[in-house]
Amino acid sequence: MEPPSYEEASRHLSVQLAGDPTQPSPPSYTSGQAPSVVVVSQPQPVPIQVASLRDSPGFVRCPHCQQLVTSNVKYVAGSSAWCTCVILGMLGLICGFCLIPLCMKSMQDAHHSCPNCGKKLHIYER
Numbered sequence: 028m029e030p031p032s033y034e035e036a037s038r039h040l041s042v043q044l045a046g047d048p049t050q051p052s053p054p055s056y057t058s059g060q061a062p063s064v065v066v067v068s069q070p071q072p073v074p075i076q077v078a079s080l081r082d083s084p085g086f087v088r089c090p091h092c093q094q095l096v097t098s099n100v101k102y103v104a105g106s107s108a109w110c111t112c113v114i115l116g117m118l119g120l121i122c123g124f125c126l127i128p129l130c131m132k133s134m135q136d137a138h139h140s141c142p143n144c145g146k147k148l149h150i151y152e153r
């Protein structure tokens with residue numbers, strides 16, 4: 028019994044290494060189903076114009092920081108309050124009484140400012 032030649036041996040080996048045609052495909056990793064995100068949509072109140080602010084806090088979009096804010100209001104005695112004070116003083120009324128307009132909210136200007144950036148939004152003058 029002669030040993031197989033080198034040529035025969037190598038051919039036999041190559042057949043064995045020819046490969047398995049039925050290679051298992053790599054497992055496919057499906058990313059699965061993403062958890063559904065529930066988006067709660069809240070109806071946004073419509074901001075009013077800064078110029079249409081009156082003597083009460085209003086919901087506006089700040090022109091400085093572009094945020095939707097409810098304006099802070101500070102009441103400052105305006106020119107109308109001072110005029111009323113002077114008129115009352117000229118009428119000879121007592122001084123304590125003529126200072127009333129300076130304390131009355133309805134006589135004061137409303138200074139609106141942004142609670143977010145602190146900048147002045149609008150001054151509502153009487």
Ligand SMILES: [Zn+2]
Pocket residue numbers: 089090091092093094141142143144145146
């Ligand atoms: Zn702002």
